Amino acid sequence: MTQTTSAIRLQRATKVFPAAGGGTFTAMREVTLDVAPGEFVTVVGPTGCGKSTTLALISGLEPASAGEVAVAGTPVTGIPGNVGYMFQQDATLPWRTVVDNVALGLRYRGVPKAEARERAQEWVDRVGLRGFEKYYPHQLSGGMRKRVAMAQTLITEPQILLLDEPFGALDVQTRELMQAELLRLWAGTGAAVVFVTHDLTEAIALADRVVVMTAAPATIKSIVPVTLPRPRDVEAIRLDPAFLDLYREVWDSLREEVEIARERGARRG
Amino acid sequence: MADVGIAMVDNRPAEITLQPLKERRWRVYAGRLVLVALWLGSWEVAGTYWIDPFFYSKPSLIWQKLVDWFTEGTSYGSIWLQISYTLQEAVYGFALGAIVGVVLGVVLGRSRFLSDVLAPFIKAANAIPRIVLASLFVIWFGFGMSSKVATAFVLVFFGVFFNAFQGAREVPKVIDDNSRILGASRLQMMRTVVLPSATSWILASLHTAFGFALIGAIVGEYTGADKGLGMLIAHSQGTFDSAGIYAAMIIMTALALLAEAVLTLVERRLTRWQPR
Ligand SMILES: Nc1ncnc2c1ncn2[C@@H]1O[C@H](COP(=O)(O)OP(=O)(O)OP(=O)(O)O)[C@@H](O)[C@H]1O
Ligand SMILES: [Mg+2]
Numbered sequence: 409m410t411q412t413t414s415a416i417r418l419q420r421a422t423k424v425f426p427a428a429g430g431g432t433f434t435a436m437r438e439v440t441l442d443v444a445p446g447e448f449v450t451v452v453g454p455t456g457c458g459k460s461t462t463l464a465l466i467s468g469l470e471p472a473s474a475g476e477v478a479v480a481g482t483p484v485t486g487i488p489g490n491v492g493y494m495f496q497q498d499a500t501l502p503w504r505t506v507v508d509n510v511a512l513g514l515r516y517r518g519v520p521k522a523e524a525r526e527r528a529q530e531w532v533d534r535v536g537l538r539g540f541e542k543y544y545p546h547q548l549s550g551g552m553r554k555r556v557a558m559a560q561t562l563i564t565e566p567q568i569l570l571l572d573e574p575f576g577a578l579d580v581q582t583r584e585l586m587q588a589e590l591l592r593l594w595a596g597t598g599a600a601v602v603f604v605t606h607d608l609t610e611a612i613a614l615a616d617r618v619v620v621m622t623a624a625p626a627t628i629k630s631i632v633p634v635t636l637p638r639p640r641d642v643e644a645i646r647l648d649p650a651f652l653d654l655y656r657e658v659w660d661s662l663r664e665e666v667e668i669a670r671e672r673g674a675r676r677g
Numbered sequence: 678m679a680d681v682g683i684a685m686v687d688n689r690p691a692e693i694t695l696q697p698l699k700e701r702r703w704r705v706y707a708g709r710l711v712l713v714a715l716w717l718g719s720w721e722v723a724g725t726y727w728i729d730p731f732f733y734s735k736p737s738l739i740w741q742k743l744v745d746w747f748t749e750g751t752s753y754g755s756i757w758l759q760i761s762y763t764l765q766e767a768v769y770g771f772a773l774g775a776i777v778g779v780v781l782g783v784v785l786g787r788s789r790f791l792s793d794v795l796a797p798f799i800k801a802a803n804a805i806p807r808i809v810l811a812s813l814f815v816i817w818f819g820f821g822m823s824s825k826v827a828t829a830f831v832l833v834f835f836g837v838f839f840n841a842f843q844g845a846r847e848v849p850k851v852i853d854d855n856s857r858i859l860g861a862s863r864l865q866m867m868r869t870v871v872l873p874s875a876t877s878w879i880l881a882s883l884h885t886a887f888g889f890a891l892i893g894a895i896v897g898e899y900t901g902a903d904k905g906l907g908m909l910i911a912h913s914q915g916t917f918d919s920a921g922i923y924a925a926m927i928i929m930t931a932l933a934l935l936a937e938a939v940l941t942l943v944e945r946r947l948t949r950w951q952p953r
Contacts, residue, residue, distance in 0.1 A: 469854050487857055499855035503873040503950040512869070516860040546952040564859070 413481035415568055415600030416443040416466055421475035423461050434625040435461040438475065441619065441628060445567070448594070448601045450611040452662055453621030453629075454669035459604045460496055462626065463570045466602065467493045479568055492566030494574045496604075500545045500556050507532055507541035509556050513564040531559040535589065551582045558586070562593055569594070569601040576606065583607075587614060587642045595639065608662070612654050613642045620661045623669040630661045734919040742924040751909060756928075763894050763905040764932060766822055770829020771890035777830075778837030779879055783871055786845025799838075807831045808896055815901045825902065829893030833886045840882035844875025877951075880944045887936040891929060 420438040427433040435458040443449050451459050464470040465477050468487040477484045479491065500509045511528035515521070532541050535555040545553055554574060561569070574590075575583040587610060594601060605611050611618050618632040634654055636645060645651055717736045724735025746756040753759070785792040811828040818824035848871055856870050898907025906925045913921030 467858060469857070489860065491858060493855070493858045495851050495855060497851045499851045501852065501856075501870065501873070503876075504869075505950075512856070513859040515869075516856075516862070516865055544950045546950075560859070 412444070414442040414478070415445040415447070415480060416441070416602065417476070417478040417481075418442075418462075418466070419476040419478075421462075421465055421472045421477050423458070423465060423470065424473040436465070437625040437627050439626060439628055443600045443602060445600050446598045448603065448614055448616045449619055450603045450605055450615040450617075451619045451621060452605060452608060452611050452658065453626060454623045454662075454666045455606070457621050457624045457665070457669065458626030459621060460572055462621075463493065463572055463602060463604065466568070467491050467570055469493075488568065490567040491570065492561040492564060492568065492599075493570040494557050494561045494572060496572040496576070498545075498550075498553055498557070500553055500560065502545050504544075505541065506537060506543050506545075506548070506556055509545070510559045510563055512560060517564070528559075528563065531563050534593070535559045551578045554578060554586070558590070565597065565599075567599050569599045569603075571601065571603045573604055573606065575610070583610070584643055590614070591638075591640065591642065608655060608658055609646055610642075612636075612651060612658065613640060613645050618654075618658050620658060621665070623665045623672065629665060632658050632661070731917065732919060734923055738920040739923045739927070742918075742920040743927065746924060753904065753908065753912070759904060759906055759909055760928065760932070762822070763891070763898065763907065763929075766825040766894035766897065766905070767829055767887070767890040767932075769822075769826045770893055771833050771887050773826070774830045774833025774890065775837050775883060775886060778834045778882075779841045779872075782838040782841025782843075782879075783845045783867065783875060786842040786875075787867070787871060792842070803835050803839075807835075811893070811897050811900045814897065820901050820903060824900075825894045825897030825905070825907075828897035828900075829890040832889040832893040836886050836889060837879065837882045840878045841875055844878030845871050847878075848874045876947055880940075880947065884937065884940055887940065888933050891933055891936075895929065 418439050418441045420440055421436060422434070422438055423436040425433045425435055439462060441449075451462065453459050461470065465472050466479065466484070468477075468479075468484045468491070471485075479488045482488070501512070504512070507525060507528045510531050511519075511521075511524040514524040514527060519527075529541065532538060535558055537552060537555055537559075540548065540552065545556065548556070554577065558574065561571075571590075575586050578586065591614065603611075603614060612634055615634045618634060620629045620632065621627070622629045632654060636648065636650060636654075646655075721736050724730040724733060724738075730738060750756060751759060785795060808828075810831055811824070814824040814827040818827060852870060852874070853866075856866055861869065894905070895907035895910070898905035899911045900907075902908045902911075906929060910922055910925045913919070913925065
């Protein structure tokens with residue numbers, strides 16, 4: 409413990425999966441990354457490079473094959489109690505209504521039903537789903553389900569927030585709305601955020617640092633600090649000349665990797 | 678001329694689509710009715726003129742038997758007593774088999790280790806011709822109700838068990854992960870994720886399971902009992918009363934259909950969350 413403890417610390421973390429046809433597949437190779445408490449880090453990289461795998465390691469859902477993973481100074485062995493994780497896929501419970509889905513984390517922590525419902529209702533309002541609390545997930549649009557997932561993740565006030573392409577499936581207007589909403593909800597919580605996205609504009613607009621990953625196996629190619637002032641207006645910020653410079657820097661770094669990944673895909677296909 | 682053609686098309690779409698549908702439904706019902714009339718009628722005629730109703734019975738005799746049973750009772754007491762006896766056995770066997778089947782199926786479905794250890798034994802137990810167990814149960818538990826409940830139980834258990842097992846295995850990984858991240862304990866996981874996720878599978882098995890429970894109860898009674906529909910069948914067979922066998926069969930069928938209707942209601946209630 410030299411200075412303050414990192415919220416998230418990856419030390420040469422490596423993940424090897426058993427491959428489909430026997431043998432192994434390295435999804436992550438020696439990733440080293442520190443995220444400070446209250447820091448917002450976005451991760452970009454070519455598809456299939458190992459971004460989701462990185463989040464799975466931090467969340468404790470997958471053990472690292474080699475290297476170290478620590479959350480709030482404690483090595484990750486199981487699922488740490490203070491982690492929130494919004495998955496790339498839809499993960500709401502189809503048999504629970506919106507409000508009961510949002511209340512889930514509180515119920516699991518032993519909060520009485522009435523109180524959990526009440527607090528869930530506040531979150532339902534906050535993500536703009538008032539009037540839909542009695543709906544089942546299949547009665548909602550994709551974007552609305554994402555909001556449910558966001559409320560479900562945030563209600564337990566996690567100190568570590570892992571978001572895997574949370575707004576990937578949304579239309580542009582809703583996405584910008586949700587980005588602003590996320591920044592508003594996150595501000596002042598002191599939560600460390602790791603946010604995976606394919607959208608460079610989003611990556612830069614939200615982040616304190618943008619992490620660019622290489623084509624599989626994922627390693628960190630470069631880290632671009634974003635010093636734009638907060639609070640930010642996600643819509644206005646991309647007209648900022650500084651933003652354009654950042655965009656160019658991130659894109660230059662990413663482009664090579666995307667091309668490598670594309671070539672590999674072409675060769676395989 | 679062209680005007681007339683357009684006007685005709687525009688004016689009639691509602692009738693054009695509705696009328697044939699309604700008509701079709703009536704024709705389906707009428708078709709069924711004709712089928713039943715043909716079947717019963719030819720049986721009645723054949724039983725009267727060509728084949729020996731002593732062996733094959735005929736609809737009017739079966740009807741007479743049913744009327745006798747319900748107005749005067751059977752030679753072993755009221756028909757309602759027999760029905761309630763059989764029904765109780767079936768319901769107890771069904772409830773026990775369903776509960777044990779669901780609990781074991783779900784627990785094993787969630788535990789790789791346990792299911793790997795127990796797999797060969799379960800396969801072997803499933804391969805046993807379970808009807809034969811009815812004889813064994815009569816020796817073990819006597820002629821009373823418990824031997825029939827046991828027979829119904831083994832028939833129900835396996836069907837429910839295998840479905841619950843499969844259902845518990847097919848929880849989508851991301852939903853499982855999500856609940857773990859949200860802090861679910863093993864027990865909370867079972868209650869809020871695994872069981873609801875397996876409901877469709879379990880309910881599907883329960884539909885056939887009640888039929889099996891009835892069969893179990895009746896085979897049990899047939900093997901040795903002093904009350905119940907199965908005993909009536911055994912007795913009818915002993916006295917060459919084929920109408921009695923048919924009559925008992927009809928009562929059993931009615932019971933099974935009734936149970937099916939109840940289960941459908943329960944299913945509706947439990948799967949409200951599913952898209953329809
Ligand atoms: N459980 C697993 N078993 C085997 N291979 C896996 C497993 N999970 C992921 N992989 C492989 O690891 C690689 C990285 O997967 P990952 O999901 O982390 O990619 P990603 O960067 O999140 O991609 P995307 O941007 O498309 O979501 C992929 O090639 C994938 O096939
Ligand atoms: Mg991914």
